[in-house]
Amino acid sequence: ATTSTATTSTATTSASTTTTAVAEPPVALDPSEVSVLVLNSTRRSGLAARLVQELDALGYQTPEPSNYQTLLDQSRVWYVEGFRLEAEAVAVVVPDALVELTPSDSPSSPVTVVLGASFTE
Numbered sequence: 277a278t279t280s281t282a283t284t285s286t287a288t289t290s291a292s293t294t295t296t297a298v299a300e301p302p303v304a305l306d307p308s309e310v311s312v313l314v315l316n317s318t319r320r321s322g323l324a325a326r327l328v329q330e331l332d333a334l335g336y337q338t339p340e341p342s343n344y345q346t347l348l349d350q351s352r353v354w355y356v357e358g359f360r361l362e363a364e365a366v367a368v369v370v371p372d373a374l375v376e377l378t379p380s381d382s383p384s385s386p387v388t389v390v391l392g393a394s395f396t397e
Contacts, residue, residue, distance in 0.1 A: 304361035307335035312366055313385035317344035323391050330369060348392035354378040359386045
C-alpha cells in the first residue's frame with residue numbers, strides 16, 4: 277500500500293505599511309499672547325480706539341492706538357516674520373485688509389493694523 281501525503285503550502289504575504297508622519301498644521305498663538313498695534317490712516321476720529329476695544333474683547337494685547345502718517349485707501353494687517361497666522365486671525369475683524377509682512381519703515385509690533393478708508397465698522 278502506498279500512502280500519498282499531500283502537502284499544502286500556505287503563502288504568507290505581509291503588506292508593508294509605511295507610515296508617514298503628517299505634520300500638524302501650525303496653529304496661531306492664543307490672542308492673549310499677541311500684541312496688536314492699531315493705527316488710523318483715515319480722517320475718521322476714534323476709529324482705531326474703537327477697533328482696539330473690539331480686539332481687547334477678543335483677548336489681544338493692544339498698546340495705545342495712534343495715527344499712521346499716510347492716508348491709505350485699503351486697510352493693512354502687517355506682521356513681523358513668524359506671525360502670519362496671528363495676522364490672518366486678526367484680519368477676520370478687518371475683512372477689507374491686505375495681510376502683508378511689515379514694511380521695514382513701519383512699527384515692529386508682532387501684528388499692526390492700519391485702518392484705511394475702505395474699513396467699515
